[in-house]
Amino acid sequence: MSDSDKPHKPSLKTLQTRPMQRNMTMTRMGVGAGMRAAGHGLGNLFRSADQREQANKAFVIREVQHFVDQLGQLKGSVMKAGQMLSLYGQYFMPPEAVEILQSLQDDTVHVDWSVVEPVVRSTLGEARLSKLHIDPQPIAAASLGQAHVAQLDGDARTLCIKIRYPGVDGAIDSDMRTIGRLLSLGQFIPEHLSPQALLDEIREMLHREVDYAHEARMTRIFRQRLADDPRFIVPELIDDYCTDALILMSFEHGESLKSQAVRTLSQTQRNALGRAFFELFCSEFFDWHLVQTDPHYGNYRIRLEDAQAPRIVLLDFGATRAFPPEFVRAYARILRGGIERDPQAVIDGACGIGLMEARFPEPVKMDFYRMICQIMEPFCADHDDVRPEMFLADGAYRWAQGDVFVEAGKLLSRAAASVHFKMPPREIIFLHRRLAGVYMLLGHLGCELDMRPQLNAALARVLEA
Known part of the structure; x- marks a missing residue:
């Protein structure tokens, strides 16, 4: 859609931003969640182990759907928190539940x-x-x-x-306390994972965005x-x-990324846009240590002018966060290890950012290594363990057919069941949010690009300085 007039939507005449009002709404949600959890737990007493596993999955999916239905009626931090939970949910929720959380989109009714x-x-x-x-x-x-x-x-x-919106800044802390109670009652998070670090990070991010x-x-x-x-x-x-x-x-x-005008650009033009998006990410993370972590398509526009190549309009820098140099360096070791198929480099980098510990069992370490190799597929055309059909003869990756983050998510879901699984550091969550966004943008544009030189140059700037 271009920036032409959009159809008007009904507007909200009032905002429910006072803590007491919002707490009453979410307290009702909590009471219902507690009653349903009690009934579910009682039912599990009469189920076999396999039946319990299936019943637990179905219960989480139903509760997340109910959670989303209720949050969708509220503006402010509760809706935004629900969106952010979808980022963390991929580490411990069924994929169906994560998909439901992702339905809480920002394109909502205006006030x-x-x-x-x-x-x-x-x-x-x-x-x-x-x-x-x-x-x-x-x-x-x-x-x-x-x-x-x-x-x-x-x-x-x-x-x-x-x-x-008036009052949304003052409602954040109260909203997050209430959401914490709802998560516990709804049994969304496995018992061996504490939600507090997750909620603290979302709270910090929300304060930054308002x-x-x-x-x-x-x-x-x-x-x-x-x-x-x-x-x-x-x-x-x-x-x-x-x-x-x-x-x-x-x-x-500018034009929306989803507009017909952008979709019908030539392959050369779309490749140039994809290269620009990827190189911007490399500059932000590896050089500036400052990343705009929200890759929502609405944060970009494409300026189309007859006399110039298409240009990218960048909008909304509220989710920008800094990354410590030591984290950038450790993560660069992980990526280079994945490209070079060096398990020890990947594990050393993971330990350097607190994602793993040296004492972890070898199978746990190798699961993480395989996940990184999966994410690095677009940069590994010369390796025998990648899908050859994903690459053109010149080494360009077929980004539109890429599904590396989907496959990596499956590995993560299995890993989350391990007692050794640790909630990833906050930096990883938001970095992967943006990195996955870059992959999706290149896929959406149908890019056919070999970005190995750009990534290798960025890694060298960090690791060989």
């Missing part, structure tokens, strides 16, 4: 202008607001805020203002670092109108 207008007025004050003219109909809505087209006196450009001052800082950094790369466009901020609750920036038009 009425009367709800967000007070945020703009109180944040900017009358003097600044008198110069700003905002279209009350939003152009995009998400779980934590929405965006509107705007005009500023003395500025001929079309602008975009992103506004945080801090628009943080997002503005990240936007400036990316705009500065990509200023000399003509393949990318980053919005320009209007600094006098950026606060912790709203951001005013240039409106950057």
